[in-house]
Amino acid sequence: MLRRPKILAAMGVVALSVALTGVSLGGPPADAAPPDAAPPSAAAAFREAAAKYGVPEPVLLAVSYAESRWDDHAGAQSTSGGFGPMHLTAPGAASAADLSDKRKVGAADSPRTLYKAAELTGLDPVALRKDTAANINGGAAVLASYQKSLGLPVGADTSPAEWYGAVASYAEAPDKVGAGGFADDVYSIMAKGAARTTNMGQQIVMPALAVTPDKSQIGKLSLPAGVQPSTSDVECPPSLGCEWLPAPYSEFGDGDYGNHDLANRPKTGKIDYIVVHDTEGGWQGVLNLVQDPTYVSWQYTMRSSDGHVWQHVKANDVAWHAGNWYVNMHSIGIEHEGFAAQGATWYTESLYRNSAKLVRYLAVKNNIPLDRAHIIGHDQVPGTIPSTVRGMHWDPGPYWDWEHYMDLIGAPIWGKSVLPVREGSIVSIKPGFEGNVQVLTNCTGAGTTCTPQGTNFVYLRQAPDDNAPLVKDLGLHPDGSDSTTVVSDIGARVAAGSQYVVAERQGDWVAVWYLGAKGWFKSPASAPDAFAKPGLVVKPKAGLKTVPVYGRAYPEQSAYPAGIPYQTVTPLQYSIGEGQAYPVGDLNIETDYYRAVTFAGEPPTDHVQVLGKDKYYQIWFGHRMAYVRAADVDVRPAI
Structure with a gap:
């Protein structure tokens, strides 16, 4: 279902510029429009950029989806200084003035892709940041340049399987493990296909295309190997x-x-x-x-x-x-x-x-x-x-x-x-x-x-x-x-x-x-x-006008052994009233207190788990979660 834009009218009107001009890839073209009436759809921009710079269209679409899900974010930069559907990156760029003067960030020495795209396309950095079509062209040009630098063939009709190394390079990862992880994501997206309406109302469809990429190309990248799963003691997925x-x-x-x-x-x-x-x-x-x-x-x-x-x-x-x-x-x-x-x-x-x-x-x-x-x-x-x-x-x-x-x-x-x-x-x-x-x-x-x-x-x-x-x-x-x-x-x-x-x-x-x-x-x-x-809900037990809620599920005082001070069980300033109900988040809450107040522990009273018998439930309560004592509430199925 296409959801409506929701705006809090009582607190100010926010104008949304939503142009439903996009077309699905592979579908019928949009009705012809006067030359200056509207920019080309994002779907058309991907097609045109792929043909112009010699990048297979599925590769360009999958890379963009992995970077931004095809959103342009209205020209705003990401938390890591990237822009547009291709997430072209610019170190330290925070304004149009910065972006229009490459000397301010030392573009010649920069590994980031926005200025590389400007050099390859001749497009202004501000346009690459703000204009969707320009951004897509810039990303395609950068991908093609990576492919050429690896000595691999360029062309819109080349097999997507031959672009693994270029895709890995686009990640700007510090090592081969990270670069390969990004490329694997891109090819996984390509295999599944994707379809969505972007933040600017542009509908894009990428048909599923399962290919077996040439992962040996990762060896051509001038990057350190990175952390290898076989030698690392981190708790993390190997990829x-x-x-x-x-x-x-x-x-x-x-x-x-x-x-x-x-x-x-x-x-x-x-x-x-x-x-x-x-x-x-x-x-x-x-x-x-x-x-x-x-x-x-x-x-x-x-x-x-x-x-x-x-x-x-x-x-x-x-x-x-x-x-x-x-x-x-x-x-x-x-x-x-x-x-x-x-x-x-x-x-x-x-x-x-x-x-x-x-x-x-x-x-x-x-x-x-x-x-x-x-x-x-x-x-x-x-x-x-x-x-x-x-x-x-x-x-x-x-x-x-x-x-x-x-x-x-x-x-x-x-x-x-x-x-x-x-x-x-x-x-x-x-x-x-x-x-x-x-x-x-x-x-x-x-x-x-x-x-x-x-x-x-x-x-x-x-x-x-x-x-x-x-x-x-x-x-x-x-x-x-x-x-x-x-x-x-x-x-x-x-x-x-x-x-x-x-x-x-x-x-x-x-x-x-x-x-x-x-x-x-x-x-x-x-x-x-x-x-x-x-689901299940909690309600106050019969006869209770109010039930306290807590921010932690600590044990009752009798559970604490000698030498470990009782941690007072203090209710919050909120309560559950008679006739009210709240959803259960978890019935299997551990009532405990882990005593750890000294370096390396002092047996037998430190680095010790104190377990209680007074049972608690986690509930949804306000924006935050909370806990209630099982003795105060009944648990029932929702109506």
Whole structure:
């Protein structure tokens, strides 16, 4: 179903320029138009560039799909400085002035592809960045130049199997493992075929074409071999070529140490979650930080430009990344190069694809369910006690495409119209991404409106009315004020893949239980944002007016042995009211506390898992997850 563009009308009108002029490859041509009426369709641009520069069209299409899924992102640069459907890259380029003066970035010495494309095509760098057809021509010219440099034949009629080396070169990877991984992705895409409507309304179809590429061409590339799976001790799919860059486990004075804890998971606590972070900085600075024993840690870092992966902490050890010790105890953290609030940038397809490979590998290895209750954003991690809720993180932010990401992982977000959306139903949120343009503010400063683009959420209101205020979140706004459109304010957002119980329905409007109250969003039958699904819900036990919720599932006081202080079980400032219901995320939560406060441990009271008998359930609650005591609730199938 082609989804409608969604715009939060009550908070400002965002004009979308959507030209449905594209044609499917291999289909009938578009009606003739006056010469200057409109630019050629993207599909035609791929055909023409392939013929002009002698690149097989399936190769050009598959490379572009692997780089950007054919989106042009309206000329905005990616998190790694790439532009357009071919992701032509320019180091340090941030403005048209930078792009029009090659001397500013030392183009002659630059390995990046935008200026290489300018030299090969004679096109202006600004045009290569902003104009879709020019960008596609630039990418084709670069691919052809790589093919020629390898001494291989060029021509639109050459076999795609003979372009493996050129495709690998296009990755701009630092070694042959990374280059080969990108090329393998491209040929996998080619074999499956693809079809989609781009962010500018251009429909493109790439028929499936299975070929056996000549992988021996990788030997022609002047690149180091890279990390070889047979000699590496990283926990990573072999095709990713991950590197081991250890976070230091060391003392640094005054009895303090960093920057993670030794453990023996799953024996000292099972791994339930993979937490998706963004770095809020460039990858090199982030790698420097994780090697600082006085800083925090995480298990993996991913580079945006090519999805290259470094591992820092073993999965059986506990990294300090989530801001919640209970979640740290039970999770693996992955940092992705990017900036949550930079609406002018986009996470690259290479980043998404390689992250998805890593997450699937880790989930299978550690028996982690592949769903959005367990593959979570940092923004879903709850505060530990009331005072910490407001300071919790909100990355990877509203511009992370959860729907595409979960598709790549092989666990698509539920979006089936099988059950009616009615009171008592569990609904899964799936608003689309490219066409779901929600108004956000303060991306580039107080009072500014963020660059319009796709987002991963819909807002909740206090009444079924476009002009009603957003719902309240007492944790983020303890003064009782309404939630806002500020990019970091997640108080009124239901994100893709999250689940809620329907409290009421009025026409196109659906109310769900959210942070102890009703929150309304519009979900018309013609283009729904929520889909009913089977599942379990928790409700307060009979006679209980309210039920507390928690940010961690710590043991009861009697579970702690002598020498280990009791960790107080403190409820958050929210509660579940009588008659309310919330979806179950996980019934098999481990009630425990991993005691690790000294370097290397002091037996028998340190590096010890304290197990409790007071059972908890993980639930969907507000934008973040939460825990409830099993003794307080009943578990029932949704209606």
